[in-house]
Amino acid sequence: MAEEKDDPESTAPGGGDGPVPAGAARMGLTFGVMTEIGIIAQLSAAAFDAAMPGWSVAHFGVVMHLIRRGDGVTPLELARAFQQPKTTMTHTLQVLEKRGLITMTPNPRDGRSKLVHLTDAGRAWQGQAMAQVARHQAALHQRLNPGTLAVLAPHLAHLRAVMDAMRDEN
Amino acid sequence: MAEEKDDPESTAPGGGDGPVPAGAARMGLTFGVMTEIGIIAQLSAAAFDAAMPGWSVAHFGVVMHLIRRGDGVTPLELARAFQQPKTTMTHTLQVLEKRGLITMTPNPRDGRSKLVHLTDAGRAWQGQAMAQVARHQAALHQRLNPGTLAVLAPHLAHLRAVMDAMRDEN
DNA sequence: TGCATAAAGTACGATATCGTACCATAAGGT
């Protein structure tokens, strides 16, 4: 998916828009936010692909998760962490296993399940990918107005949490 | 792509994080923001698919763009508006044309090019899709802390503009 | 005018995403 781009209107966030918007204005606001989020996700994926050709943010996300949260999780846990269908995670893990970054072993606690572990090659790859991403992020941070990310982080977390909850409710 | 989910830590944005972060902290912040953005894009696409089965946000985005910015644009302009490769846009437009929402006619100003126009069916479809999306967005808005979207919008636009610029620089 | 180069669009192939159907195993009730 991807989204559109409004008139170039500078690169600095303006002040507030006044009181709480309603009706069509609220609609446009929500649509605009989703629009920006879609394109930023697209740009982010493209940037990662440029920095690590042949690998995608899906690979990076899984490996990062294993590093940060620890090894030995099930494919389903990973799928849930990423809000992805389990079939998508199956495919991603098959690629990572084929390329030697992870191993999939039977889960001793559940005969239907498996456990995902990082290999040494996986940890090495994570180090390289991390370095590339950090380099890119430093350049990004340098160009952003200070505080942009600090402001975005909590509000995005909130938005994500609410959307998660709505999805669970069907 | 998709990303991970931190501990449920409530759904309300906390206060500021103090002064400007540096080094590893800044890295984690950037990664976290991209992480949230990835998953929100995913949730958004899934929600649209649930509301309009058989259609994707890519279709919706193009049709919305034609409604809001006007007809008679070229495929390349659309691709650029969405930051997508032109081959992806070609495919999306072929689907929309096959399903009767748009027409592609030769561009009288440029023999290599085409012009994309909405059909009546396209406008009708947009109305229905818009209604579904508005319904969903109203529910979302109701659950969000007031002001969340108003705060996010300008900062996301800024982030997107900076990333756009970095991409153009290669 | 003629020719080199650039640009718009598409065909094609590789890979990613994800829904449906399926198999294997668990879990819960009798």
Added chain:
DNA sequence: ACCTTATGGTACGATATCGTACTTTATGCA
């Protein structure tokens, strides 16, 4: 123990994404 139902994972097929290569037409320059 048996049987129903639920769950973890995968195979498969349909579609989406997007890079490479190509065709057609513009554009710039000699």
